[in-house]
Amino acid sequence: MAAIFRPSANLAAKFFLLGMGGLLAGGVFWWWVYPRTDYARGVGWVIDQPVPFSHEHHVAGLGIDCRFCHTSVEVSANAGMPPTYTCMTCHSQIWTNAALLAPVRDSLAHDAPIAWKVVNDLPNYVYFNHSIHIAKGVGCESCHGSVDRMALTFKAASLTMQFCLNCHRNPGPNLRPRAAIYDTEWRRGPDTPSPDALMKQYGIVNRDLTDCSICHR
């Protein structure tokens, strides 16, 4: 009886086994590795905005405080985006004819807000409140990165649930003295109160910050 399979069938079988191995590796990559990549989370990815606003220039160069534009960050869930009037505080006086700022002038002329695109977008099932984080000593920089060095604004942290929980499970090391909250260059130094002291100072005690309902309401 003639052989049913030619020797090349062995090769096909080996390729099949390799393929199964590849499938396994692919699964590991897709569910484990890929979601953690900056690419999947959009970290460091600049989103085109109507006006190429530079935090680097306004914060590091001119020394404008975060709260000058994001006015409601201390009292509201939303940090707040500045109305065009805020821009015009200065830009009605300087760079009044800059082509770059045409959308800002249009916005004022037509009484229509500038449509900034969201850089740090949380899913709708996450309840996030800026004011409580500010009140409890979390600096802007902890989540938003060194905004003072961003010529164009991009997402600096992955904002995965893992990212949130890393801090919620042990907030102490990420707390800073009240004076340093808006400081984008602040680092913990020898004079900084200990994490435990800061926890006590801000009253973050007897509260399980990893309860589901803390963030999912």
Next chain:
Amino acid sequence: MSTTQLPMQPVVDPAESPGAMTDRIAAIVLRERAYLWWWLLMIPSATLAGVMVVSILWLFYAGIGIWGIDWPVVWGFAIINYVWWIGIASGGTFISALFFLVRVEWRTSLNRLAESMTLFAAACAGIYPILHLGRPWFFYWLFPYPNTMTLWPQFRSPLFWDFCAILAYVVSSILFWYLGAIPDFATMRDTSVRRRPQLFYGVLALGFRGSGREWRNFRAAYAVLAAIMAPMVCSVHSIVGLDFAAAQTTGWHSTQFPPFFVFGAVLSGFGMVLFLALPLRRLLRLEAFITGRHLEVLARLLLVSSLCVIYAYMMDAFSTYYGAEPAEKIFFHERVTGLYAGVYWSTLLLNCVLPQLLWWRRLRLNQALVWLISSGVIVGMWLERYGIVVVSLHRPKLPSAWGNFTASIWDWALFAGTVGFFFAGLLVVVRLVPIISIFEMREILRKRQA
């Protein structure tokens, strides 16, 4: 002469020889055209399997609101059918793995059929827990994998054990079935003369040539799998029982649930093997290999597991009154006299009373009667699970939360669909795979000849 003195029938017709047996069983599969009865059974089964696909697609589109479940009966057909199917699956593994380990000869004629039954019953069971998730596309969240939420399943919950148990069970059932069929695939490859079957069975046989080394490896691997599978049957269904027992629900919170569920599982499993073996041996003319001995043994096993289930039912009633918890007593009275009382009494009739007929050998040898009793047991075990799931949930401890359950058309459609899928799958196996393990049968025949 009384029937008790009738001689035991042999495990296989003494007139059979290894060569003739191989040809007979291989010929069933190598027929160019399927039997007429095969088509007559396949068409409705495949149609129902189509109904299953439609029900699942509609479920995915519309959500589980299309089912009859609501507060307080939040576990409806999905869980009833899941437990029912996984119970049926257990019986097949019980026969093929446990009786392999204890070296029972009669197992050889039934193990392929029993394992194939296990395969498709476990597949039907396996889809239900996924379908009953509100967001089935996140089913992999059940799996403990390192995700970006740093969330893990609740390792202390039986629902998580259940996921692991079912996954392990389905995977090892497939492996056990396939590994056990490899020598037969090799036989089919060598017996067939046409090119396409040669290729088909040749690929499935994975190059098995029957060398001494291959047989040694094969036997070791098969024995290891059998040794894993036999205790796994008990653990899988115990964990299914724990899904219920760990809850505070009336009628569920009982330490006897794990063994009780294992008893019920093997009862329905033996019932289903009988239900399938009786017609199949006639349709495929396998009377020489599935003899009166097999039917008698299965009938006795059915009787024994029925007795075990009776014990569990008695303990169920006993612990209700022994514990004297008011909510439990209200629930139990509701169960025996209330809206769903018919379910309870039918369960007792089908699972406890009718199998008692099998005490008499004359009745055990009456094939029509045994077939009817085993069908009754299969239905009875479904009703038992209906009672456990629906009747318990519809009388929670808080009277203000009482409510009823009515299955919707989609509940029934999906249920009927899985039944169709089960039979369609089995019919495909009957058509493509030797339904009796040829190589093991050969060993028995050789031993007889020697």
